[in-house]
Amino acid sequence: MHMKIAILGTGVLATVYGAMLARAGHEVVLLGRPAAVRRVAASPARLTGALDVTQQLQAETVPHWVRRNGSADLLLVCTKAITTEEQLAPLRGARLGGAASFQNGVLKDGYLAQVVGVDRVITAETMLSAALTGEGVVVVTKGAALLSGPADPVPFARALQSAGLPVDISDDPASLVWSKASIVAAGFGVSCLSRQPAQGIFPSPLLAGLFLDLVEEVGGVAAALGVQLRDYPALPAGTFMAQSREDNLSLLRDLGRQLQSAPAPQRVSMLQDLEAGRPLEVEEVLGGMTAQAERAGVSTPTLHFCYRLLSGLEELRSK
Ligand SMILES: NC(=O)c1ccc[n+]([C@@H]2O[C@H](COP(=O)([O-])OP(=O)(O)OC[C@H]3O[C@@H](n4cnc5c(N)ncnc54)[C@H](OP(=O)(O)O)[C@@H]3O)[C@@H](O)[C@H]2O)c1
Structure with missing residues (x-):
């Protein structure tokens, strides 16, 4: 039609x-x-x-x-x-x-x-x-x-x-939004704070671990709202929530290996914006969910840290 x-x-x-x-x-x-x-x-x-x-x-x-x-x-x-x-x-x-x-x-x-x-x-x-x-x-x-x-x-x-x-x-619209948002918050947060493309993050157990901490924290907020993270094509949010940390790190290592053959480093859009001095989607990507976490009484220390640091950078840049 x-x-x-x-x-x-x-x-x-x-x-x-x-x-x-x-x-x-x-x-x-x-x-x-x-x-x-x-x-x-x-x-x-x-x-x-x-x-x-x-x-x-x-x-x-x-x-x-x-x-x-x-x-x-x-x-x-x-x-x-x-x-x-x-x-x-x-x-x-x-x-x-x-x-x-x-x-x-x-x-x-x-x-x-x-x-x-x-x-x-x-x-x-x-x-x-x-x-x-x-x-x-x-x-x-x-x-x-x-x-x-x-x-x-x-x-x-x-x-x-x-x-x-x-x-x-x-x-399940809510699951779709929160599943994508969990990966985006984790990817944007770790990429911007480490200034690394995906190829740099996933092979590193420390950075990949930080990525998984963020997905799990967002998954915890979603759960408090009655929403379950699920898998969608190219979006394994449900798997990240269900598997052991060891299996998740191995999944991310494999993903990192696949990305090595990409023609160029995969820089998430917030990292590109940060490097180009453009405004960042901090409020919509991280602020919305940290506010929901606070309202639901869910502790999200890593998410809050990323949000505060990136908001602080935004504040400095807008002066
Ligand atoms: N690109 C991707 O691969 C991708 C994938 C998934 C999701 N997304 C999401 O999709 C959205 C768009 O991304 P994009 O990559 O297409 O961005 P983009 O190429 O930078 O385009 C951004 C658009 O937003 C407009 N805009 C920016 N700030 C604005 C403001 N304050 N008020 C009104 N208009 C404003 C820009 O207008 P001007 O040109 O006039 O500034 C431009 O039309 C973002 O939320 C991004 O996170 C992007």
């Missing part, structure tokens, strides 16, 4: 999903800030790596789109998870059939619910990874979009499949 999709964002993830959906015949508009809208209009998007696509995209600013009565079957949020609530506020005036967000963190679906109502939110995560080269080309490593309710994810799943993008549907 043909879908009308408005993508909030003009960065790499918005470009990949926008280009693939538009190429498959869906009606796609990217919504962004004026300079980015001009950049999108100026030349076609180019994807390389696992995908080889050149596609011109349409883009508008949010106020312009809303003023001219913008409507979409789905709003797909692909901006940085920084001040998301403020980014979404102007979209309350738009006619939206539903909304999904590929942002990282545990707060995003609550923000979407304020815009479209809780029953129209599709919980979404992506295991695809994308980064920009110096020449403005987006390099893509393929990975599935993971979708769940409360809204019916099937039409969006079909649209993604029609664009050649793999999808996995599950029936």
Whole structure:
């Protein structure tokens, strides 16, 4: 079925999903800030790596789109998870059939619910990874979009499949969000504090152990909220919670070995942002879950340490 999709964002993830959906015949508009809208209009998007696509995209600013009565079957949020609530506020005036967000963190679906109502939110995560080269080309490593309710994810799943993008549907939205968030918090936390790519972390028993401490702490918070971490494609959060520490370290060592053959060091996006002096998604990725831990009375010393240190760095950089 043909879908009308408005993508909030003009960065790499918005470009990949926008280009693939538009190429498959869906009606796609990217919504962004004026300079980015001009950049999108100026030349076609180019994807390389696992995908080889050149596609011109349409883009508008949010106020312009809303003023001219913008409507979409789905709003797909692909901006940085920084001040998301403020980014979404102007979209309350738009006619939206539903909304999904590929942002990282545990707060995003609550923000979407304020815009479209809780029953129209599709919980979404992506295991695809994308980064920009110096020449403005987006390099893509393929990975599935993971979708769940409360809204019916099937039409969006079909649209993604029609664009050649793999999808996995599950029936427990909270588990999906917390499972991805546990790996992201652990990966971002250890990478930023050690300044190491994944290839550097996983073979080191100390750094890999820190990664596992973080996954377990987030799993403890999720459990206190009645949510169980599970496995999803390329996301073994359930396994990390169930296996012995020794087996987990061995799993991470194997993963580290596989990554050695990757063409470039795998630097998580928060590490790239830290090194480039860009704002960090600290609040959405780590702050949301530390606040939940406090409310639930769960002790998360390592998570709190990472959160305080990265928030402190953010504070220094913003002065
Ligand atoms: N890239 C990946 O492989 C990947 C994979 C999974 C999840 N994610 C998550 O997906 C989200 C988007 O990532 P990305 O890699 O596509 O980022 P990106 O290339 O840096 O693009 C970020 C987008 O967010 C916009 N933005 C940033 N700060 C903003 C603000 N304060 N207000 C309004 N717009 C703002 C930027 O607009 P301007 O250009 O105008 O600054 C740009 O359109 C993040 O939450 C990330 O963690 C990324």
